Amino acid sequence: xxxxxxxxxxxxxxxxxxxxxxxxxxxxxxxxxxxxxxxxxxxxxxxxxxxxxxxxxxxxxxxxxxxxxxxxxxxxxxxxxxxxxxxxxxxxxxxxxxxxxxxxxxxxxxxxxxxxxxxxxxxxxxxxxxxxxxxxxxxxxxxxxxxxxxxxxxxxxxxxxxxxxxxxxxxxxxxxxxxxxxxxxxxxxxxxxxxxxxxxxxxxxxxxxxxxxxxxxxxxxxxxxxxxxxxxxxxxxxxxxxxxxxxxxxxxxxxxxxxxxxxxxxxxxxxxxxxxxxxxxxxxxxxxxxxxxxxxxxxxxxxxxxxxxxxxxxxxxxxxxxxxxxxxxxxx
Amino acid sequence: xxxxxxxxxxxxxxxxxxxxxxxxxxxxxxxxxxxxxxxxxxxxxxxxxxxxxxxxxxxxxxxxxxxxxxxxxxxxxxxxxxxxxxxxxxxxxxxxxxxxxxxxxxxxxxxxxxxxxxxxxxxxxxxxxxxxxxxxxxxxxxxxxxxxxxxxxxxxxxxxxxxxxxxxxxxxxxxxxxxxxxxxxxxxxxxxxxxxxxxxxxxxxxxxxxxxxxxxxxxxxxxxxxxxxxxxxxxxxxxxxxxxxxxxxxxxxxxxxxxxxxxxxxxxxxxxxxxxxxxxxxxxxxxxxxxxxxxxxxxxxxxxxxxxxxxxxxxxxxxxxxxxxxxxxxxxxxxxxxxxxxxxxxxxxxxxxxxxxxxxxxxxxxxxxxxxxxx
Amino acid sequence: xxxxxxxxxxxxxxxxxxxxxxxxxxxxxxxxxxxxxxxxxxxxxxxxxxxxxxxxxxxxxxxxxxxxxxxxxxxxxxxxxxxxxxxxxxxxxxxxxxxxxxxxxxxxxxxxxxxxxxxxxxxxxxxxxxxxxxxxxxxxxxxxxxxx
Numbered sequence: 001x002x003x004x005x006x007x008x009x010x011x012x013x014x015x016x017x018x019x020x021x022x023x024x025x026x027x028x029x030x031x032x033x034x035x036x037x038x039x040x041x042x043x044x045x046x047x048x049x050x051x052x053x054x055x056x057x058x059x060x061x062x063x064x065x066x067x068x069x070x071x072x073x074x075x076x077x078x079x080x081x082x083x084x085x086x087x088x089x090x091x092x093x094x095x096x097x098x099x100x101x102x103x104x105x106x107x108x109x110x111x112x113x114x115x116x117x118x119x120x121x122x123x124x125x126x127x128x129x130x131x132x133x134x135x136x137x138x139x140x141x142x143x144x145x146x147x148x149x150x151x152x153x154x155x156x157x158x159x160x161x162x163x164x165x166x167x168x169x170x171x172x173x174x175x176x177x178x179x180x181x182x183x184x185x186x187x188x189x190x191x192x193x194x195x196x197x198x199x200x201x202x203x204x205x206x207x208x209x210x211x212x213x214x215x216x217x218x219x220x221x222x223x224x225x226x227x228x229x230x231x232x233x234x235x236x237x238x239x240x241x242x243x244x245x246x247x248x249x250x251x252x253x254x255x256x257x258x259x260x261x262x263x264x265x266x267x268x269x270x271x272x273x274x275x276x277x278x279x280x281x282x283x284x285x286x287x288x289x290x291x292x293x294x295x296x297x298x299x300x301x302x303x304x305x306x307x308x309x310x311x312x313x314x315x316x317x318x319x320x321x322x323x324x325x326x327x328x329x330x331x332x
Numbered sequence: 333x334x335x336x337x338x339x340x341x342x343x344x345x346x347x348x349x350x351x352x353x354x355x356x357x358x359x360x361x362x363x364x365x366x367x368x369x370x371x372x373x374x375x376x377x378x379x380x381x382x383x384x385x386x387x388x389x390x391x392x393x394x395x396x397x398x399x400x401x402x403x404x405x406x407x408x409x410x411x412x413x414x415x416x417x418x419x420x421x422x423x424x425x426x427x428x429x430x431x432x433x434x435x436x437x438x439x440x441x442x443x444x445x446x447x448x449x450x451x452x453x454x455x456x457x458x459x460x461x462x463x464x465x466x467x468x469x470x471x472x473x474x475x476x477x478x479x480x481x482x483x484x485x486x487x488x489x490x491x492x493x494x495x496x497x498x499x500x501x502x503x504x505x506x507x508x509x510x511x512x513x514x515x516x517x518x519x520x521x522x523x524x525x526x527x528x529x530x531x532x533x534x535x536x537x538x539x540x541x542x543x544x545x546x547x548x549x550x551x552x553x554x555x556x557x558x559x560x561x562x563x564x565x566x567x568x569x570x571x572x573x574x575x576x577x578x579x580x581x582x583x584x585x586x587x588x589x590x591x592x593x594x595x596x597x598x599x600x601x602x603x604x605x606x607x608x609x610x611x612x613x614x615x616x617x618x619x620x621x622x623x624x625x626x627x628x629x630x631x632x633x634x635x636x637x638x639x640x641x642x643x644x645x646x647x648x649x650x651x652x653x654x655x656x657x658x659x660x661x662x663x664x665x666x667x668x669x670x671x672x673x674x675x676x677x678x679x680x681x682x683x684x685x686x687x688x689x690x691x692x693x694x695x696x697x698x699x700x701x702x703x704x705x706x707x
Numbered sequence: 708x709x710x711x712x713x714x715x716x717x718x719x720x721x722x723x724x725x726x727x728x729x730x731x732x733x734x735x736x737x738x739x740x741x742x743x744x745x746x747x748x749x750x751x752x753x754x755x756x757x758x759x760x761x762x763x764x765x766x767x768x769x770x771x772x773x774x775x776x777x778x779x780x781x782x783x784x785x786x787x788x789x790x791x792x793x794x795x796x797x798x799x800x801x802x803x804x805x806x807x808x809x810x811x812x813x814x815x816x817x818x819x820x821x822x823x824x825x826x827x828x829x830x831x832x833x834x835x836x837x838x839x840x841x842x843x844x845x846x847x848x849x850x851x852x853x854x855x
Contacts, residue, residue, distance in 0.1 A: 032748075036462070036463075037746075037748065039463055040462065040463050040466040040467075040743055041466070041467075041470065041743050042466070042743035042746040042748070042749065043746055043748070043749035044746075044748055044749060045718075045748045045749065045751045045753070046717055046751055048717075049717050049718050049751045050718070050753075052714075053713070053714040053717045053718040053751075054714075054718040054720075056710060056711075056714035057711075057714040057715050057718045057762075060711045060714070060715070061786045061787065061788070062786045062787035062788070063786070064759070064784075064786040128757075128759070128784075129758060129780050129781060129784045130349075130352065130353070130756075130757070130758075131347065131348050131349060132348055133780070134348070134350070134351060134352075134361075134777050134780065135776035135777060135780060136348075136350070136351060136361050136377075136380075136773065136776075136777065137773075138348065138361050138363060138375075138377050143363075143375065143377075144363065144365070144373060144375040145346065145365060145373075148345070148346035148365060149345050149346065150345075150346045150347075150348065151345045151346065151347060153347060153349065155345075156347065156366075156369065156681060159369075160369075225460055226460075226534070228460070229682065232460060232682050233354050233355070233460055233756070234354070234355045234458045234459070234460060234682055234683075234685045234686060235347075235349070235355070235681050235682050235684065235685060237353070237354055237756050237757060238756075238757050238760075241757075242757055242759065243759055244759060245759040245760075245786045246786050249759065249760060302462065302463045303461075303463060303532075303534075304461070304534050304535075305456075305459035305460050305461040305534065305535055305538050306459065306460035306682065307538070308538075308680040308682040308683055309369060309680055309682075310680060311537060311538060351773070351774060351777050352724055352725070352756075352777060352781065353756070354756035357725070357730065357733055357734060357737065358725060358730055358733070359725050359726065359727055359774060359777075379773060380727060380771060380773045380774055381727040381771060382727075382771060382772075382773075382815055383727060383769070383771060383804045383815055383816065384804070384815050385804075388803070388804065400803060403729050403802070403803050403804075404729065405729055405730055405731075406728070406729040406730035406731020406732065406733070406734060406834055407730055407731075407734065409729070409731070450734065453741075457741070465741065466741065466742065466743050469738060469741055469742035469743065469744070470742060470743050470744060472738075472742070473738075473742060473744040476738075485834075486735065486834065486836060486837075487731035487732075487734075487735060487833075487834035488729075488731060488833060488834060694730065696727070696728070696729055696730040
């Protein structure tokens with residue numbers, strides 16, 4: 001009897017993950033075609049092209065030798081990222097509420113941190129052809145400095161990700177912890193139960209402020225313009241993802257769409273109290289929330305340039321203060 | 333404004349970029365010496381594009397050499413052929429029909445429009461603001477089609493020839509009408525864009541005070557063109573060129589010398605270009621477009637300076653039995669490289685490419701045989 | 708056409724390498740991909756600047772001496788199947804620069820592109836027209852379909 005329940009839960013969670021994954025592959029295409037291209041007054045690509053067909057195409061490409069000091073680890077990192085995102089989604093399903101260690105906010109924050117640390121490692125391990133390795137005779141007689149310490153463009157990106165870990169992700173974590181002020185528990189089961197009893201947290205004053213903070217944190221952790229400093233096209237080109245080819249790049253592509261959806265589901269669990277239940281209609285609300293977030297992010301990113309450290313610090317500081325305000329209002 | 337001094341002794345890290353990089357439209361190598369993401373020094377290495385145009389021109393018949401100068405640059409191709417023809421015309425004392433001068437001015441100003449639009453679009457692209465970049469590229473297409481209408485090609489139109497312009501480039505009533513209508517379209521679009529751009533506080537905070545080039549430094553580095561005018565010096569060769577005698581236009585200046593001044597400078601200058609083209613359309617005289625009544629003789633080295641979209645262009649050569657000798661071409665970007673290296677100092681590395689782009693680089697123009705003699 | 712071929716024809720990543728032409732072709736190509744007028748993205752052609760991501764390498768310019776090695780490196784960095792498009796008369800035959808000294812070849816120009824890397828499609832024109840660039844890249848679709 002007991003084992004039957006476990007098997008049933010595992011199967012339900014697996015179906016939830018698969019359905020969410022399939023939906024998530026559409027999100028990058030929707031962002032690109034229906035938001036960016038429409039704002040820029042052009043037709044734009046096929047909806048399925050950036051999210052589904054591009055990864056499939058990369059799957060069928062030759063697996064080249066990666067230029068990296070530790071190729072094994074470098075290649076493993078996108079897989080780790082993908083697993084982390086999957087774990088995040090599993091932690092959000094009501095089936096996982098039975099495992100308190102997984103379905104608590106501490107676990108979610110930990111998983112998000114792993115994701116961020118992956119960016120640091122990816123940046124540090126990537127040695128792409130586009131900067132130092134480009135064969136060009138520039139350390140020659142008459143050059144400005146012939147004995148300088150040369151670094152790859154990905155190294156800057158790695159340092160930036162480290163900086164983003166230290167202060168960049170504050171807003172998101174503050175927003176994650178804001179619902180605790182109402183439910184007085186870090187377990188998702190309690191947060192959901194509280195909201196189902198007392199109405200969604202989003203519709204309180206502190207909840208609304210926390211939602212704004214969550215949205216900005218969402219854009220920061222997804223590295224979308226204007227917060228895409230770790231992969232700014234004007235200097236580091238693609239930053240941590242420079243060296244990924246074929247299958248690994250496909251995983252990078254898939255992870256991005258999946259991560260967008262999972263963060264949307266996270267929002268609906270924490271702020272609306274609706275966990276992703278595959279058997280009920282509520283899963284549509286989860287997907288709708290994810291879509292709304294993607295739409296908002298697309299509009300924001302189409303109208304803003306990339307922020308440098310000069311603009312990033314005040315923006316994040318302001319958002320952090322807003323987050324603290326939300327928590328303070330919640331506590332009061 | 334304080335002078336920015338490169339702290340060249342302490343070098344923490346070097347970040348090389350190029351020769352292929354998304355922020356650069358041309359191949360060049362740039363090395364940034366950075367300290368905590370702040371650029372302390374920049375070194376631009378050119379020569380990647382060196383093709384030896386002046387060497388190729390040497391000994392060619394002057395008509396062929398003129399056509400070849402167009403291949404120096406794909407952005408300001410008309411300016412090169414115009415100035416090259418002008419050099420021979422000054423040397424041989426050829427009189428140019430009034431109508432041909434007007435058509436040359438129209439082409440020159442259309443080219444200024446397309447170059448400035450390219451600058452604005454590329455600047456927005458380096459800012460990673462795709463939407464603005466797309467909007468300017470859309471406006472630029474109108475200019476490109478006008479150029480294709482007049483010259484027959486979108487990039488190298490080959491408008492000027494010795495003694496005037498090609499008969500192909502003569503403007504009839506229908507072409508003039510279309511030119512006039514499109515000028516209205518461009519002005520409307522550009523006004524909309526400029527208002528939208530200035531009102532965007534995020535973009536403004538991003539570009540104000542970035543890549544500052546003080547006026548004193550700009551003069552010291554012999555910077556030319558809009559980059560100099562953006563530091564507050566009202567110097568425009570068009571005021572001294574006889575072609576522009578009949579036209580009324582203002583020399584635009586901007587006070588700060590940062591990216592914002594440079595971008596606004598280009599937008600405002602485009603309005604002046606539209607004004608000049610409108611005057612040319614209204615007053616274009618009737619008559620021939622080419623004067624074939626001239627004789628070839630040997631000349632001494634003749635020089636010609638004109639104002640092109642990016643600054644002062646210098647061509648000089650001597651003629652020997654109809655062939656070009658001792659050819660020297662000096663393009664505006666040559667003078668502006670110093671400004672590019674200087675403007676980067678003290679800015680974030682994310683802005684460094686923007687600081688280079690703000691000086692409107694055209695390294696394809698620049699890469700020819702050069703010799704710098706320091707005295 | 709299986710899923711492999713379908714995905715390859717519906718998501719084409721193009722990388723542009725400029726090897727020292729006059730700039731005209733580069734801007735026309737970037738223009739055709741970026742400007743809403745031509746909008747290459749509606750044909751599912753995306754511009755990328757990362758050789759690891761690219762499928763099609765568009766080369767412009769007569770490969771100058773200093774550009775030879777970078778071009779080779781970038782070509783080697785692209786995973787198979789990869790295709791090369793040479794755009795503009797400089798890339799096709801060296802343009803006006805190649806045989807400038809009569810019989811004596813210019814030392815500066817290593818091109819045309821064919822001498823350095825294998826070329827799959829050629830787009831003539833000085834400078835190339837954006838329509839031609841789009842047509843050239845799209846004409847490679849059969850080769851992409853047939854590749855392993």
